[in-house]
Amino acid sequence: MSDPTPTSARRPDKAGFVIAFGLAALALVVGWDAWRLASVNAHSAVGPAAFPTIIAAGLAALAVATAVEALRAGPVDRPRDEMGPMAWVLAGLVGQIALLPFLGFSIATGWLFAATAKGFGRGPVWAHFLAGTVMCFIIYVIFAKGLQLSLPAGPIERLI
């Protein structure tokens, strides 16, 4: 846990505020859903809305507590994160979701492997993509033949 470093200038921790805001938003969503459920039906002692209401109240209280803490703590020095490499990994995950229905498990997951490796600074992407696709195709075959489980199939998988 990073030490809060209070500075002379009383500037609040911005991230803390954003998190407090996020919690408040979540509290609203959960609370709204509870309100909707409360009006649906209630022929049991404790209905489906009771727990969501408690959780929403708890989230709201935590949002306030987080905001207060952010105010007290002042700005926190966090090391900068490198967005470039992270974007590669995210592109890998998003790309896998996008490619899966059309190109099947091997190609989509091969891309995930290549993009992740690239994010960690290892290229070239195409070589990793090829290696990843071959590896995933072997996995596909093992799953299909050994476990009788069909992973999403694409042009390569339909060959077998």
Add this chain to the structure above:
Amino acid sequence: MDTFAALSQGLMVALQPINLLFAFVGVMLGTAVGVLPGIGPALTVALLLPITFKLDPAGSLIMFAGIYYGGMYGGSTASILLNTPGESSSIVTALEGNKMARAGRGGPALATAAIGSFVAGTIATIGLALVAPTVVDIAISFGPEDYFALMVLAFTTVSAAFGSSVTRGLTSLFIGLSLGLIGIDLQSGQARLSFGIPDLLDGVEVTTLAVALFAIGETLSVVAAGSRADEIIEPVKGSVFMNREDWKRSWKPWLRGTVLGFPIGAMPAGGAEIPTFLSYALEKRLCRKPDEFGNGAIEGVAGPEAANNAAAAGVLVPLLTLGLPTSATAAIMLAGFQQYGLNPGPLLFVSNPDLVWGLIASLFIANGMLLILNLPLVGLWVRLLAIPRPWLYGGILVFATLGTLGANPSLVELGMLLIFGLLGYVLRRYDYPIAPVVVGLILGPLAEQQLRRALAISVGDPTVLFQSPIALALYALSALALFGPLLFFLITGRKAPVGGDED
């Protein structure tokens, strides 16, 4: 008692070379699928049932036993080395286990998990053979109000054990509780927080959340740290195997974990996750070096691993004595029995003693075989960490998505993996503990359902919650967990040893 005669008879059956081969195939398969998140022993046994029908009953049940225990070992190996919990009962293992692995102590972590699993599995299997009928009577007497009290105990002990900042720990817990609301409410059939998306109606899968928060969140954190995090992971620092001190710090957690795991596993609504939480909290409380918790304390691996394997044996208590399948795997095993025309139920021990004892004996064999196979492999396993980071993390992500896709080939499921992965990254970045999110997702719905069941049975009368002696005893324990440190301070005048920071 001819228990031992029956057991040795069973051992004779299980030790035949052909059956040893089945056990070997079983443990290998079990380990392999245990490593994959989302795909566990239950699914594997289910898929293999049609194939194994051609084998004789003894052979296939021995293989199932191997898969069952093998899955547990595989789950913890993935947790420790890859921070990718393969099974929901090995989530807690990842907390300390992966920290140890990163500090070059993966060997001892794997060893204490393997030996702890063996010790706990063996003791619990002996318990299964000797005291099953007694244990099951107690387990059956647990009503919804008692389960609710057990959940309260789990909440109080667990929330005290995660992290030092109350606000942060609670925030994580409440995020988990909110996620636990998603899906159709069991009691009323109403959809909650599903926004009309059919894929959300079944709720959030525990392994999906755990894998996303741990493995994907971690990958994102590490890649974002870039050069900052560029220290090389040393696979081995010091001894590959456990040293004297490791042994000294492990044996008591093993036993305590067993004591927690076996009875809770035997309860029809107990499960294998709760004992691992309780064991972690207990070990943290009792540890002489509490500041090591969060940085790779061996007790945090030894206890929960023992608890999880003891619970796995505990699950078989209601199955074999009453024919009650209380876990997915048990339900499949039941199907396995039925396949051979056996009707598990109160009469199974009487009508088919050879088979029951054969199964119990094969659990011993599987356990021993796993220990013998796993210990020499520890050195090899930890070498995984020597894989260059780009490939290691690429592989981790492939594994994480593969497990999810195998169990449910749905894009929404993959989308959840991505979103929860981002959540894991944000939580890490702003110093929020991860584990309470998973705890909230698991315990929240259980606590809610049990409470509502209790109140529905009593037609709304809340006093039912405080009438059972079991519930009262559990509440007393919760109070002790909450206020124990305070009492300690008031009596002795010094601060109770409380846990250090987590992550």
Add this chain to the structure above:
Amino acid sequence: MNHMLRGALLAAAFTAASLGTASAQVGDLKIIAPAAPGGGWDQTARAMQQVLQSEKLAANAQVMNVPGAGGTIGLAQFVNGSKGDPNVLLVGGYVMVGAIITNKSPVNLSMVTPIARLTGEYEAIAVPANSPLKSMADLVAALKADPQKVSWAGGSAGGTDHITAGLIAKAIGVDPTKVNYIAFSGGGESLASILGGKVTVGISSLSEFDAQAKAGKLRLLGVSSAERLPEAKDVPTFKESGVDVEIQNWRSVSAAPGITEEQKKQLTETIGKMVQSKAWKDLLAQKGWVDTYLSGPAFAEQLAKDVTATQSVLKDIGLAN
């Protein structure tokens, strides 16, 4: 693995041998199981796969799992993605009828081509051996006295067990919304609560209670079949006890929407041959499933009846509008 290899070789041999008699054989079949691997629908799909291949009724059959939301996700995918494709089948069942209504699913069973009902199970009501309720009549009396005092343990709310409880209440003139139904997530858990005397009665498929009843730990009050069942000869049906409820939790197979009459006829024939094969009968016996095969217009009629009855009882319970 060896087995797989052998299977592949056999399949190859069959395809070669069956070229001459290919009339009844369909090509590559895809069977969608709208549930996770291991569940009832998945097992049905895999049983079909096994028999269709071994009986040479299909050159190759493959099972695809599309789990979620009581089968409605698989159904939606099937309706939207397989239109007019005669080589895709969907396994489903009565549970889906309820799930479509409670989940307000945009797709329903009238959008697929029903082929046949394959197997079925009947519901049973059980009480612990020491319960004061000795017969269905006792239960009816207790329900009429105060329905809230009778707690029922069963599966999830809105499922087959809940629907049956609602139908019983309705049949005896008790307000179905007053049924004190306690949902449990697994068979073992609800069975434990019945054995432990935590609830008044348990309701589930007969097979869940069978072993306990034979051991004398549970007493069966009634079953939901039309006639007494061979596996529980001394248990009266609900109807015998004056409760006019009959319900079967069936599993069925459907074909894609928009296939031609010709294709439908061929698929119905293929499934009919499958059901008659010895391999299928052996498999059912092995799994303890009851053959309740029904095809063609008879099945379509039964299905329509089930849909109406379910819709109305779910509305009464307050789970549909």
